[in-house]
Structures are given as C-alpha cells and as structure tokens.
Amino acid sequence: MDKFEADDQLAKWQQAFVQATPKVDSEALIAQTQKSRTKLKLKGLIDSFLGVVVTVFCIYAMLLEAKNTYETIMFALLVPIPLGFGIWSYRLRRKLWRAETLDVNAMLNFKENQLKHQIHYWHVSFIGCVVLWCALLIVALFNMVMFKIYSLWLIQLGVNGIIVLAVYVRYKKLKAQLAVALESIQAMR
Amino acid sequence: MKADVQINTLLNEYAPLLARVAATYEINQALQDELIQEMSLAVWRAFESNDSSPDVAFRGDASIKTYIARIAHNKAVDHVIKEQNRKEVASSESIDYTQALSTHKSPDDNLDLMAALRKLTLKYRQVLALQLEGFNQSEIAQTLGLSEGAVAKRSSRARQQLASLME
Numbered sequence: 348m349d350k351f352e353a354d355d356q357l358a359k360w361q362q363a364f365v366q367a368t369p370k371v372d373s374e375a376l377i378a379q380t381q382k383s384r385t386k387l388k389l390k391g392l393i394d395s396f397l398g399v400v401v402t403v404f405c406i407y408a409m410l411l412e413a414k415n416t417y418e419t420i421m422f423a424l425l426v427p428i429p430l431g432f433g434i435w436s437y438r439l440r441r442k443l444w445r446a447e448t449l450d451v452n453a454m455l456n457f458k459e460n461q462l463k464h465q466i467h468y469w470h471v472s473f474i475g476c477v478v479l480w481c482a483l484l485i486v487a488l489f490n491m492v493m494f495k496i497y498s499l500w501l502i503q504l505g506v507n508g509i510i511v512l513a514v515y516v517r518y519k520k521l522k523a524q525l526a527v528a529l530e531s532i533q534a535m536r
Numbered sequence: 537m538k539a540d541v542q543i544n545t546l547l548n549e550y551a552p553l554l555a556r557v558a559a560t561y562e563i564n565q566a567l568q569d570e571l572i573q574e575m576s577l578a579v580w581r582a583f584e585s586n587d588s589s590p591d592v593a594f595r596g597d598a599s600i601k602t603y604i605a606r607i608a609h610n611k612a613v614d615h616v617i618k619e620q621n622r623k624e625v626a627s628s629e630s631i632d633y634t635q636a637l638s639t640h641k642s643p644d645d646n647l648d649l650m651a652a653l654r655k656l657t658l659k660y661r662q663v664l665a666l667q668l669e670g671f672n673q674s675e676i677a678q679t680l681g682l683s684e685g686a687v688a689k690r691s692s693r694a695r696q697q698l699a700s701l702m703e
Contacts, residue, residue, distance in 0.1 A: 356695075356699070357667065357668075357695070361668050363648075364556065364649060364650075364665075364668040364669075367556075367559070367649055367650045368552045368555055368559075369556070369559050369568065371551045371554070371555040371572060373547065373548045373551040376551055376572065376576055377544050377547050377548065377576070379573060380547065380573065380576040380577050380580055383573070383577050384577060384580055384581075387577075444578070444581050444585065446610075447578045447581070447582065447607055447610050448582045448606065448607055449606070449610065450606060450678060450680055450681030451606070451609050451610055451613060451662065451679065451681055452680060452681025452682060454610045454613065454681075455613065458614075458617065531617065531620050532617065534658075535659065
C-alpha cells in the first residue's frame with residue numbers, strides 16, 4: 348500500500364470516526380459537571396471545617412478540661428492530628444488530580460507506584476495496630492490484676508482485636524492482588 | 537466567573553472529543569456516560585487549578601486539545617483499571633480487554649469502525665484513536681508518553697489490524 352492510498356484510507360476512517368461520535372448533550376454535561384464540582388468543593392470544605400472543629404475542641408480540652416499534666420499532654424498530642432490529617436488528605440487529592448494531566452505512560456507509572464505504596468501503607472498500619480494492641484493488652488492486664496476490672500478491658504481488647512484483624516485481612520488481600528494489578532497496568536503499555 | 541465561562545466554552549467545544557474517546561474504551565452506554573462525566577470533571581479540575589487562564593497556561597506546552605485528550609485518555613485508562621479490578625464478567629455488550637480480534641461485519645460502516653477499534657489492544661487503540669482525532673505523531677507521543685518511533689510502529693500495526701477487521 349503506497350503512502351497516498353494509506354492517507355486516503357486514514358481520511359476515510361477519520362470521516363467515519365467523526366460521524367460515529369456518540370450524541371452528547373453538552374449543556375446537560377456542563378450542568379452535571381458543575382454540580383459534581385460544587386459537591387466536591389463542599390465536601391472538601393466540610394472536611395476542613397470538621398478538622399478545625401476537632402482541633403479547637405482538643406485545644407479547649409487541653410486548656411480548660413484537663414485535670415492533670417498527663418491529660419494535658421494527651422490532648423496536646425491530639426491537637427495537630429485532625430489538621431494534619433486534613434492537610435495530608437488535601438495534598439493527596441491534589442496529587443491524584445495532577446496525575447490525570449500527565450501523559451498516559453507517566454500516569455500508569457503513577458498508578459503502579461500508588462499500588463506499591465498502598466501495600467506499604469497497609470503493612471505499616473498493621474504493624475502499628477499490632478503494637479498499639481499489645482500496649483492495650485499490657486494496660487488491660489495491669490487494670491485487671493490491680494483493680495479487678497474485667498469486662499471493660501476485655502471488650503476493649505475484643506473490639507480493637509477486630510480492627511487489627513480487619514487491617515491484616517485488607518493488607519493480605521491487597522498484597523495477593525498486587526501482582527495481577529501490576530500485570531494489567533503493564534499490559535496497557 | 538470568567539474562568540468558569542472559559543471552562544464551559546472548552547467543555548462545549550471538546551465534548552464530542554470526550555465522547556469519542558469514551559466510546560473507544562467502553563461499549564456500555566451507561567458506563568460511557570459515567571466516563572464522559574468523569575472526564576469533564578477532570579478537565580474542569582485541571583483548568584481550574586491553573587492560576588492563569590487556560591490559553592496562557594499552555595504557552596510553550598501542548599495545545600489545549602492535546603491537553604484535554606491526555607486527560608480524557610488518562611480517565612479512560614483509569615476506568616479500564618477500575619473495571620478490571622471489579623472483575624466484572626464480560627457480557628456480550630462489554631469490552632473484551634484482551635487481544636481477541638473479530639471479523640464481525642455490520643452493514644453500517646460507522647459502527648464497523650468503532651466496533652473494530654474496540655477490538656484492538658489498548659496500546660494500538662490509543663494511538664489510532666488519537667490519529668483519527670487528527671493529532672500528528674509528535675502530539676500523540678506527547679499524549680501517551682512515548683517516543684515518536686514507538687508511535688509510528690504502533691500506528692502501522694494498528695492500521696494493519698484495523699484494515700483486516702474492516703474487510
């Protein structure tokens with residue numbers, strides 16, 4: 348096939364391609380997009396507002412409600428967490444949105460890294476949960492032995508044990524799916 | 537407000553492009569509409585996050601059309617990944633993302649082209665769809681993050697496969 352025939356073929360295909368454009372109601376699409384955008388912005392504002400409210404509450408509790416140094420320190424440690432989490436999740440969202448504007452290959456690299464980081468995140472979360480549960484176990488045993496309080500601490504151990512188990516199951520599931528997920532991304536290159 | 541009007545104008549102008557990209561990745565109408573919606577939102581976010589107006593933001597960079605095509609294809613690939621993760625059973629209506637080629641014919645030439653395009657593997661489909669949109673090799677390379685040589689190779693293979701499907 349010479350170049351002229353090939354170009355002629357491409358021109359015919361281009362014409363057919365344009366004619367095959369699915370019907371799209373632009374006005375409705377724009378209206379729906381505006382709605383989604385407003386919803387997202389509102390959600391972001393509510394998240395930020397709640398973060399600020401919790402932070403302010405922690406500061407209030409630290410200054411006015413804490414009965415001793417231990418409680419003051421505990422509330423002080425809690426203060427930066429809601430705001431910090433809010434800032435972290437906002438930056439993560441912006442990173443994800445920026446990835447949408449990369450070239451397709453770079454976006455696929457980003458997705459691959461995201462999957463690997465996700466496994467790492469859940470692995471670290473699982474270890475963290477196990478450490479915290481062990482600390483809770485020590486505190487629970489102390490209270491059970493010293494003060495004979497059983498049911499409260501057993502419930503605490505049970506509920507938090509379920510959380511540890513859930514995190515473990517999530518981590519194992521994602522790990523098992525990782526190879527297939529990476530393969531499917533690789534197949535798109 | 538001015539930025540909003542500009543984004544509205546862009547979406548109005550490029551809605552058909554978004555629809556065509558969605559149609560090359562997804563046959564299910566409802567999922568197609570959802571995908572077009574996601575593409576529009578991504579385009580809006582991308583332009584809104586630029587401090588300057590869209591045409592200034594693209595000075596020295598890809599054209600607006602290339603930028604929008606890039607976003608559209610990224611959202612479409614994201615859609616494919618999500619659908620594969622959902623492990624939906626491929627019905628007769630859904631896209632088979634594997635390499636199966638079909639010689640199914642239809643009296644309507646336009647349907648033949650779209651249906652045939654969907655039969656191509658993703659990497660060939662992307663290159664050819666962009667070529668059919670009127671992008672040149674350099675623009676396709678920029679959109680997909682490939683070398684121009686790789687684009688030329690894929691384009692050649694894609695056209696051969698499409699031609700045999702359309703016979």
